[in-house]
Amino acid sequence: MKTKLIGLIFLLIFTKNFGQKFENLAQTPPMGWNSWNKFACNVNEQVIKDAADYMVSSGMKDAGYNYVVIDDCWHGERDSLGFITADKERFPSGMKALIDYVHSKGLKFGIYSDAGWQTCGGRPGSRGREFQDAQTYAKWGVDYLKYDWCETEGLKAEGAYMTMRNALREAGRPIVLSICEWGDNQPWEWGEDVGHLWRTTGDIYNCFDCEENHGTWSSFGVLQILDMQDGLREYAGPGHWNDPDMMEVGNGMSVNEDRAHFTMWCMIAAPLIAGNDLANMSQETIDILTNKEMIAINQDPLGIQGxxxxxxxxxxxxxxxxxxxxxxxxxxxxxxxxxxxxxxxxxxxxxxxxxxxxxxxxxxxxxxxxxxxxxxxxxxxxxxxxxxxxxxxxxxxxxx
CATH class of the missing domain: 2.60.40.1180 (Golgi alpha-mannosidase II)
Structure with a gap:
């Protein structure tokens, strides 16, 4: 009887933890850099190393930026057991070595996958391989996962993201989960228990007041995305943030527009994920991204969205x-x-x-x-x- 009781208690504790995201992560909006806005699929080992190097030398690390996130197109094939590998030509040293390099700079590493059969760039997705991929990320030392929503026919978003949440939990390494289903399934209504941040809109692009129609979907300028945050502030707070997408500061808008863009992301307690070429920043771009007084507003511990x-x-x-x-x-x-x-x-x-x-x-x-x-x-x-x-x-x- 005693043995059964101990087993039941263990099962309840395991089940409780298994169905939870990692707590005490992203208590303020995450800060870092992501490769997609500038490099898209033209990503490789050196691009990521350079980003880590310049995040430190530019003063961004000292200002609070700590995640270096590689987006789509890093993937190679799955091995004979189904475990994902990195593209051997682009990442000859392997992903573990690259992550160790980023960690050696005092930074954290983020990786990208997709809830569907394939990523948006046509690489292997995590559908049906969630627990394998989570184990791989934990083994490599990943700290942050951006999880996209391409090729997801037949899936329910909340359930798909819960599966990855549980997989990450079972893998045992605390990893921030960034839900990226473009706001199509009202993630703000269920995301707090599943991930640490969730995209509220479609993709941003480097225009201040524009919409670019791609036929079945659109990219949006800064003001359009800002307007789409209306009514969402009640869902944001420590450990669970509305994500209006990565920043376009330094990607071709005017200095005034970059300043306004950065300011408004700080005012609405958005994640501050830069998306420019850190190795080739103007002083104006550096000054905007590293304004510690503005960042302090974004990182205020109350975590209230403006x-x-x-x-x-x-x-x-x-x-x-x-x-x-x-x-x-x-x-x-x-x-x-x-x-x-x-x-x-x-x-x-x-x-x-x-x-x-x-x-x-x-x-x-x-x-x-x-x-x-x-x-x-x-x-x-x-x-x-x-x-x-x-x-x-x-x-x-x-x-x-």
Whole structure:
């Protein structure tokens, strides 16, 4: 009887853990770099090593970036037992050696797979091989898995991602699970128990205010994706984030647009996954990606996603609650022309009803810290007059 009871307790503990994602991961939005936006399928061992090297030398690591994620097209064939291998021509040293190299830089490694028979790039997917692949990733030392949704005919998204979640759990190595089914199956409604972040939209591309129609699907610009986050903030928090896709900073937009793009991803507590060529960054790109004051807003431990408070002509005003009863505010000029506005703090009643937090400017005077100019610029006693260039932002941290 005693033996049966011990066995039952063990079974209950195992079952409980087996059906859970790894906790205490991604307590703030993940930060890193992914190969797809810049390199797509033209990825190899040297590209990934270079990314790791330049993440360190550029100051990105010191600013908080730690994941180096290889996207699609790293795959070779499966071996005679069905275990996945790396493409031998592109990765002659093997994936384990590459991961060890990234780890030697004090960074973490992310890998890519797909819930279907094939990846979006036509490589072997994980369907039917989830537990084998999870064991392989754990053996290699993987820290992060981006799990895509191509070639998934007949599958239910929630169930497919639960299968990989359970496979990762059984493999035993804590791995962040990035759900990438493009928001088609409302992952925000079920993703918290399954993964650590979930894509909310289709793919981004390097345009500020555009949509590129591919026939059966579209790529979206920064503003289009930002608009698609409306109504989703209640689902985000420590360990479970809305993911509006990787960033296009440094991939061809103007400096103003890159700054606005980065700022808004910080304001909405999005994962900060760079997608540019780290080996060939301009100083402007580095300055944007490594703005520690802006990153601190994104990485605030409260983990509250910011919200659009009001619109003044072409300018949107966004607020984000921060720890210690502080706030961040961003004035985003969506227009194609410079905008001049006046904002009188005492006439504004800023309330985050979801979290029952308020910025009462009649009772509290906040100091204004310009996050992009890195200087103090007064307080909220007096109204401010702003001139905001086209496709640009002004962001303040409101300090008590």
């Amino acid at each position: 919200f659009k408070y009001k619109t003044i002509g072409e300018v949107e005003v966004w607020f984000k609650p921060l720890q210690n009863k502080e706030w961040a505010v961003t004035f985003l000029n969506r227009g194609n022309e410079e905008q001049k506005i006046t904002f009188d703090w005492k006439n504004e009643k800023v309330m985050d009803e979801l979290n029952n937090l308020a910025a009462n400017f009649n009772e509290t005077t906040y100091k204004l810290r310009d996050v992009w100019k890195h200087k103090s610029v007064g307080n909220t006693k007096n109204r401010i007059k702003l001139t905001i260039p086209a496709h640009n932002v002004v962001t303040y941290r409101l300090l008590k």
